[in-house]
Amino acid sequence: MPIEMVDRPLPSVLGESRRIGGAVDDLFSFFLPVPADGRARLYEAMRHAAIGGGKRLRPLLTVAAARLFGIDEGRAVRAGTAIEAIHVYSLIHDDLPCMDDDDLRRGKPTVHKAFDEATAVLAGDCFHDLAFEIMADPATHEDPFVRCELLMGLAKASGLEGMGGGQMLDLAAEGQALDVSAITRMQQLKTGALIEFAVEAACIMGRLPDESRTHCRGYARNIGLAFQIADDLIDHDGNEEAAGKRVGKDAGAGKATFVSLLGRDRARQQAEFLVTQAIEHLASHGEEADLLRAIARYITERDR
Numbered sequence: 001m002p003i004e005m006v007d008r009p010l011p012s013v014l015g016e017s018r019r020i021g022g023a024v025d026d027l028f029s030f031f032l033p034v035p036a037d038g039r040a041r042l043y044e045a046m047r048h049a050a051i052g053g054g055k056r057l058r059p060l061l062t063v064a065a066a067r068l069f070g071i072d073e074g075r076a077v078r079a080g081t082a083i084e085a086i087h088v089y090s091l092i093h094d095d096l097p098c099m100d101d102d103d104l105r106r107g108k109p110t111v112h113k114a115f116d117e118a119t120a121v122l123a124g125d126c127f128h129d130l131a132f133e134i135m136a137d138p139a140t141h142e143d144p145f146v147r148c149e150l151l152m153g154l155a156k157a158s159g160l161e162g163m164g165g166g167q168m169l170d171l172a173a174e175g176q177a178l179d180v181s182a183i184t185r186m187q188q189l190k191t192g193a194l195i196e197f198a199v200e201a202a203c204i205m206g207r208l209p210d211e212s213r214t215h216c217r218g219y220a221r222n223i224g225l226a227f228q229i230a231d232d233l234i235d236h237d238g239n240e241e242a243a244g245k246r247v248g249k250d251a252g253a254g255k256a257t258f259v260s261l262l263g264r265d266r267a268r269q270q271a272e273f274l275v276t277q278a279i280e281h282l283a284s285h286g287e288e289a290d291l292l293r294a295i296a297r298y299i300t301e302r303d304r
Contacts, residue, residue: 010290010291010293010294010297011290011291011294012294013060013291013294013295013297013298014298016060016063016064016291016294017055017056017057017060020056020059020060020063020077020080021054021056021059021060023077024056024059024077024080024081024084025050025051025052027077027078027081027134028046028047028050028051028081028085029047029051031130031133031134032046032047032050032051034047041115041119042119042122042123042126044115045111045114045115045119045120045122045123046123046126046127048108048111048114048115049088049091049092049105049111049123049127050084050085050088050127052106053106053107053108054084054106055302056080056084057195057198057227057295058080058083058084058087058194058195058198059077059079059080059081059083059084059198060080060291060295061080061195061198061199061220061292061295062076062077062079062080062083062198062199062201062202063076063077063080063291064291064292064295065198065199065201065202065203065216065292066202066205066206067288067289067291068202068206068216068285068288068289068292069202069203069205069206069208070206071202071205071206075139075140075141075205076202076205078134078135078137078139078140079134079135079140079141079150079201079202079205080198080201081134082130082131082132082134082135082140082150082154083131083154083157083194083197083198083201085127085128085130085131085134086127086128086131086154086157086158086163086194087194088124088127089123089124089125089126089127089128089131090124090158090163090167091105092110092111092112092120092123092124092127093120093121093124094167095110095111095112095120096112096117096120096121097112097117099167099171111123111124128158131154131158132151132154132155135147135150135151135154136151141205143207146204146205146207149204150201150204150205153197153200153201153204154197154201156193156197157193157194157196157197158193158194161189161193162189162193162194162197163189163190163191163193163194165189165190166186166187166188166189166190166191166193167190169185169186169189169190170186170190173186173255173256174255176256177256178256178261179261180258180261180262183256183257183258183261184225187224187225187228188221188224188225191224191227191228191231192220192221192224192225192227192228193224195220195223195224195227196217196220196221196224198220199216199217199219199220200213200216200217200220202216203216215281215282215284216281218277218278218281219278219279219281219282219292219296220278222274222275222277222278222281222296223274223275223278223295223296223299225274226271226272226274226275226278226296226299226300227299228258229258229259229267229268229270229271229274230271230299230300230302232257232258232259232267233259233264233267233268233271234302235257235259236257236259236264237264258270268300271299271300272300275296275297275299275300278296279293279296279297
């Protein structure tokens with residue numbers, strides 16, 4: 001039935017985000033006990049970057065998608081935490097002076113500001129490694145073939161065919177006049193690939209055949225793009241205190257965004273259209289997809 005006909009209240013995204021975020025924090029805390037040796041500063045920097053704050057969208061998506069297939073939530077949280085570790089590493093490196101040169105992230109100083117640049121580089125490197133350590137652990141899934149597929153998917157989503165490649169496209173685009181199709185391609189790699197894999201990971205853990213994942217991929221692709229448009233709107237209109245990071249930096253750098261190309265109103269309309277499409281992809285599911293529906297709606301309502 002169409003989602004508009006569902007009269008039950010949808011789950012609270014913020015409530016679920018806090019709950020899943022707490023579980024992610026617990027896992028990071030478990031993996032990052034500060035040792036009494038020369039590595040202590042590195043561990044402290046990683047804890048600074050990963051524990052507390054953030055939307056935890058990616059692990060939240062993995063847990064929400066896992067409900068479609070009856071996957072144990074604890075295992076879904078582990079897979080989501082591995083994906084979040086990749087996201088955290090990317091933020092640490094993106095904030096460095098050689099990249100975006102930011103001094104505020106998630107409402108607190110960026111890692112290179114709170115510690116130093118060398119420690120920040122190592123912290124990002126170690127989060128990359130930690131992601132694959134968590135995903136490869138039998139505690140995440142008992143089937144080694146499933147774990148291999150998860151590892152392959154995570155590598156692709158974070159590497160040349162995903163986030164890393166998208167970041168390079170972003171760097172190469174500085175000072176260039178890009179059109180909407182070029183911006184869309186760049187953001188589908190830079191931001192969308194990891195968001196899409198957060199949903200795909202649940203399909204893999206549920207041993208869903210490749211041909212049966214189309215609706216999940218469609219949902220994830222739509223919200224990934226809607227998320228980036230919403231981010232552009234926040235950067236254009238947002239409040240720095242609410243966002244927990246510097247806003248207005250895209251316009252200041254002269255970067256082409258969905259907002260600069262489409263205008264604020266058309267960009268918002270496009271994001272809302274993508275959310276509607278994402279929800280339509282879940283039409284074959286019932287109550288078990290309600291959190292995914294709520295997340296899609298939250299994408300365009302958030303202020304951070």
